[in-house]
Amino acid sequence: MTDDRLIFDRAQLRRQRRRAASGFGGHDFLFRELAERLLDRLADIRQGFPLAADISPQPGFLAALRREIDPALGGIERMLAAGPVSPPPGAVGVVCEEEALPFRPGSLDLILSCLGLHWVNDLPGALVQIRDALRPDGLFLGVLLGGETLTELRQCLMEAELAASGGASPRVSPMVGMRDAAGLLQRASFALPVADSETITVTYKDALALMRELRGMGEGNALVARPRRPARREVIARASALYAARFAEPDGRIRATFQAIFLTGWAPAANQQQPARRGSGEVNLRDVFGSTC
Numbered sequence: 001m002t003d004d005r006l007i008f009d010r011a012q013l014r015r016q017r018r019r020a021a022s023g024f025g026g027h028d029f030l031f032r033e034l035a036e037r038l039l040d041r042l043a044d045i046r047q048g049f050p051l052a053a054d055i056s057p058q059p060g061f062l063a064a065l066r067r068e069i070d071p072a073l074g075g076i077e078r079m080l081a082a083g084p085v086s087p088p089p090g091a092v093g094v095v096c097e098e099e100a101l102p103f104r105p106g107s108l109d110l111i112l113s114c115l116g117l118h119w120v121n122d123l124p125g126a127l128v129q130i131r132d133a134l135r136p137d138g139l140f141l142g143v144l145l146g147g148e149t150l151t152e153l154r155q156c157l158m159e160a161e162l163a164a165s166g167g168a169s170p171r172v173s174p175m176v177g178m179r180d181a182a183g184l185l186q187r188a189s190f191a192l193p194v195a196d197s198e199t200i201t202v203t204y205k206d207a208l209a210l211m212r213e214l215r216g217m218g219e220g221n222a223l224v225a226r227p228r229r230p231a232r233r234e235v236i237a238r239a240s241a242l243y244a245a246r247f248a249e250p251d252g253r254i255r256a257t258f259q260a261i262f263l264t265g266w267a268p269a270a271n272q273q274q275p276a277r278r279g280s281g282e283v284n285l286r287d288v289f290g291s292t293c
Helices: 010-021 029-043 061-069 123-133 151-165 178-187 207-216 233-247 285-289
Strands: 049-054 076-083 093-095 108-114 134-145 191-204 254-266
Touching: 010 207, 029 061, 029 108, 029 134, 029 191, 029 254, 049 061, 061 076, 061 108, 108 123, 123 134, 123 178, 151 207, 151 233, 151 254, 178 191, 178 254, 191 207, 207 233, 207 254, 233 254
Parallel strands: 049 076, 049 108, 076 093, 108 134
Antiparallel strands: 134 254, 191 254
8 A cells, every 4th residue: 555545654553552562451441341252252153263363463462361261262272463562471473464464375264353453554455364364164353443432532632623723633543434344344255244333431530531541552643644743732621621521421530432343254165154045035025024015
């Protein structure tokens, strides 16, 4: 992808993740919550996976959490940690970019991704790489942040900056919408594609506490078009006041919305369940619903 089409500054993202790494344990609530939900979905699949890869931005996190919950979860025999930073000691892994996966075609039975793909510049291309790396009937299971994430913060920052300077800078990342998610899986030629979303609402003392949490998660602004100077104090103050006025709970804490979009897709295989041929139905809908259908 050419530079003029880049949305995210991946070098800046790596810097943010490195800065956040040492204190990530104090800000990992969202990653942990969504990782648990991802593993719950995996547990519902009654199939063995001899070789899996985790391409999440926190290498080894899913494997460690899986051991906490149930070492046999999901029938995984061996799991590689493949992410943007070195995996923890004892984890089998490789340092790589989500945008350039190092796996041979048809080499993996399962690929997992937790909260990394919303930072990819070419999401359709990344999904194609994932599908190509899977063996026939291999599974991709991922979760990324969706377009309704931080809607409250977006509104308040934009309005505060418009009032202060007459213009608004891009300060919160654009994210994929739920309506587009299943289509992206289909474009990448996954079989049996499914996309669904869940909403998590979290409360904070104030907007500044939310912003500190985002930095601690390594989820700060990494847009190519981001302003290179910090927001002016008057903008932050006005945004915080707007946030408190519009989105405070009865106890005074402000709420923040995170939309999690879960993606499930299988590498095509001859033995998979196939949709029925169009026109092959044997039940007349008039017999079910009457003559008004």
